Amino acid sequence: MSDLESRLRHAMTEATAELRIAPDLADRVVRRTCRRKTARAKTAAAAAVAVVLAAVPAYHLIQERRHVVSVTVAENVDGVEVRDLPDGFGRAETFEVTDHGLRGKAARWSRGDRTIQVTVYRPGKLAGDYLELQQRGFLRDGTLWLRRGSGGGLISPRHDNLIWFEQDDLVVRVTTSTSAKKYLEPVAMSLHVPWDPVLDTMRVSYMPERFRLVSSEPQGILDGLGRWWRSTDRTASMAVEVVRGDRAKNLSKLRWVSWPTAEELIDVRTTAVGRSRALEGRVASKGGRIDKGRMLMWLVQPGLGVRIWAMGATDDEVRRVAEGIEPAPPPAGPSVDGVEVPPALQSVPEAARDSALGWNWTTATTYWGHPPGKGWYVAVSVHRGGLVGTDLWRKDTFHTTPRTSTFGGVRGLMTASTETVRVGGRPRLMRIRSFAWEPRTGLAVVVTTAEDTMSSTAHPDLDLDRLVGSIRARQP
Numbered sequence: 001m002s003d004l005e006s007r008l009r010h011a012m013t014e015a016t017a018e019l020r021i022a023p024d025l026a027d028r029v030v031r032r033t034c035r036r037k038t039a040r041a042k043t044a045a046a047a048a049v050a051v052v053l054a055a056v057p058a059y060h061l062i063q064e065r066r067h068v069v070s071v072t073v074a075e076n077v078d079g080v081e082v083r084d085l086p087d088g089f090g091r092a093e094t095f096e097v098t099d100h101g102l103r104g105k106a107a108r109w110s111r112g113d114r115t116i117q118v119t120v121y122r123p124g125k126l127a128g129d130y131l132e133l134q135q136r137g138f139l140r141d142g143t144l145w146l147r148r149g150s151g152g153g154l155i156s157p158r159h160d161n162l163i164w165f166e167q168d169d170l171v172v173r174v175t176t177s178t179s180a181k182k183y184l185e186p187v188a189m190s191l192h193v194p195w196d197p198v199l200d201t202m203r204v205s206y207m208p209e210r211f212r213l214v215s216s217e218p219q220g221i222l223d224g225l226g227r228w229w230r231s232t233d234r235t236a237s238m239a240v241e242v243v244r245g246d247r248a249k250n251l252s253k254l255r256w257v258s259w260p261t262a263e264e265l266i267d268v269r270t271t272a273v274g275r276s277r278a279l280e281g282r283v284a285s286k287g288g289r290i291d292k293g294r295m296l297m298w299l300v301q302p303g304l305g306v307r308i309w310a311m312g313a314t315d316d317e318v319r320r321v322a323e324g325i326e327p328a329p330p331p332a333g334p335s336v337d338g339v340e341v342p343p344a345l346q347s348v349p350e351a352a353r354d355s356a357l358g359w360n361w362t363t364a365t366t367y368w369g370h371p372p373g374k375g376w377y378v379a380v381s382v383h384r385g386g387l388v389g390t391d392l393w394r395k396d397t398f399h400t401t402p403r404t405s406t407f408g409g410v411r412g413l414m415t416a417s418t419e420t421v422r423v424g425g426r427p428r429l430m431r432i433r434s435f436a437w438e439p440r441t442g443l444a445v446v447v448t449t450a451e452d453t454m455s456s457t458a459h460p461d462l463d464l465d466r467l468v469g470s471i472r473a474r475q476p
Contacts, residue, residue: 078105078120080172084190085109086183089116100137102171114180116187121171128165130154138163138173148189148213148232155184162188167216189232198328200225200242200384200442201338202306206324208317211238218441222307223247223258223360224386225442236312238321244362244385248305254297255279257307262286265295273298273322283309296322303357331474337364337382339445342470344462351377358396361385372450375423376430378462380471381446388444397436397446405435407447408469412437419450429453433464439475447471 075082075092089109097104097119104121130152134140139161142154149172153164160181163173174188195214197203204227211229218225226241248254257265266288268281278298284291293311296318300306306325310318334341348368356363361383369377387393394402394413402413414435420427434448449464 075107075118077107077118078122079193080118080120080166080170081192081194082107082118082187082190083192085116085187086111086180089114099173102136104171104173112179113177115177116180116183117173117175118187118191119173119175121173122169123171124169130164133163133165133171147185159184164188166191166193167214169216195227199227199240200244201304201328202242202300203326203328204240204321204324205326206320207238208313208320211236218242220386220442222260222386224305224307231312236317237310238313238318239309240321240325241307241309243305243307243360244303245358245360245387246303247360248299248303249357250302251277251279251297251299251305254299254305254307257295263292264288271296276300278322294318298322300327303362336366336380337362337384339380339382339443339471340474341366341380342467342474344467344470345378345380348378348462358383358385358387359392360387361393373419373421375421375428376452377448377450378467379446379448379450380467381448383444383446384442386442388442389438393444397444398434402436407435407465408467408472410437410468410472423452435464435468437468437472439472445471 075085077094089111092107092109094105094107097106099119099121102121102123104119106117106119108115108117130142130144133154134142139154139156142156142161142163145153145155145162145164147153149164149166153162155162158178158181160178161173161175162184163171166172170193172188172191174184174191176184176187192212193214196217197205199218207229210231210233212232213230213234215228218227220226221228221239222241222243224241224243224247226239228237228239230237243254246253247256255265255268257263262285263283264286265281266284268279271278271280273296276298278296280296281294282291283293283295293309293313295307295309297305297307306322308318308322328338330338331340334346345368350366350368351374352367352371354363354365354367362385363381363383365379365381367377367379369375371377372379383393383397385393398413398415400415400417402415405412405414407414412435414433416431416433419430419432421430422428429452430450431453432448432450434446436444436446438444447464447467449462449467
């Protein structure tokens with residue numbers, strides 16, 4: 001092993017020693033491809049080795065540099081807040097760019113021969129790291145920059161160009177003129193990406209200010225949907241996971257965690273979060289040799305639980321985060337488990353409601369018209385959980401093999417069948433169609449129509465295509 005590689009290994013070991021859990025959950029474990037199926041992650045140590053072996057022309061760990069930068073009026077570049085700029089740079093010029101196949105939005109500030117530019121690229125379903133950026137053509141002579149982001153970044157040899165994956169689907173670039181390059185890293189470190197507090201149907205209403213690095217949209221981790229937060233100095237991390245279905249049927253089942261590697265929960269004790277009974281314990285490698293933080297878990301209700309996995313966070317910080325997790329406000333109008341009901345159904349008599357627990361998901365269904373098996377009906381089912389969208393979920397949801405189709409401008413899966421029921425003592429043939437789609441990770445909506453083929457009571461507003469389009473239009 002070369003001396004350079006040895007020094008890099010040592011530096012990265014120190015930088016990630018306190019993060020062996022959180023990067024597991026954040027940088028590698030939670031990362032999914034566009035289908036986000038059942039793949040689980042590698043450890044942070046493996047990620048460090050992968051970085052060591054990657055082909056970067058020259059390895060250079062950037063140490064923190066401090067310059068006096070005063071606060072000016074905050075700017076927003078496609079959802080990224082630019083909070084701190086040097087005095088005297090005035091208002092920004094905004095424009096759109098296309099660099100190496102990535103489209104982005106940019107803002108440029110100027111003062112004499114000094115310029116500062118922030119560019120934000122949102123490439124869609126793209127999860128990558130600095131190698132992905134180099135392969136696209138960005139900073140081929142750049143050196144490794146590890147101070148923020150989920151996949152590392154690159155800095156130019158002259159320290160006037162910096163680009164990194166802030167999170168999946170979000171690439172940020174800061175460039176300066178040579179005369180303003182001392183502001184490059186201070187501006188990059190001042191950028192802030194606001195995060196959505198809603199996680200499944202829960203809301204994370206408090207997070208300590210130092211935990212400013214946050215993952216993108218909720219993703220499948222362990223047994224449910226989660227997000228992670230890291231402190232800006234990378235010495236602490238916190239992952240919040242919402243678990244649904246049989247895995248959260250009671251507190252005893254919630255305790256059995258699908259660990260990413262060989263972890264276990266030890267020194268478990270009973271505590272409380274608000275009025276809910278909770279469990280808290282230490283996370284360690286098998287045998288307790290390596291400390292991997294602590295975990296706090298509790299039930300919101302049978303079938304819905306929350307876990308917090310923290311590393312480097314204080315007891316008070318974890319407790320305040322837990323006390324601040326609460327149900328998100330429901331839609332203003334009628335809804336099914338947080339999904340707003342189309343206006344066309346609000347004038348139809350509600351016939352029945354049903355709910356069920358899957359292995360790692362829950363299902364809530366409302367019927368309008370008639371209960372199933374009693375006549376025509378329209379049903380809206382809302383499925384939530386970490387395994388929603390997987391093959392296991394599909395086999396449980398569809399009784400026949402679905403085919404890809406489009407309704408209401410949404411691409412999803414459809415099944416069609418017929419069923420004979422007795423209406424008024426006489427057999428009637430019902431044509432049943434179900435259409436399912438996933439508005440976002442961990443959420444699927446299934447709309448079902450059962451039409452009486454012998455009746456003229458069909459209502460055009462209850463057409464499957466219109467119902468799907470109406471629900472889609474109301475999704476955030």
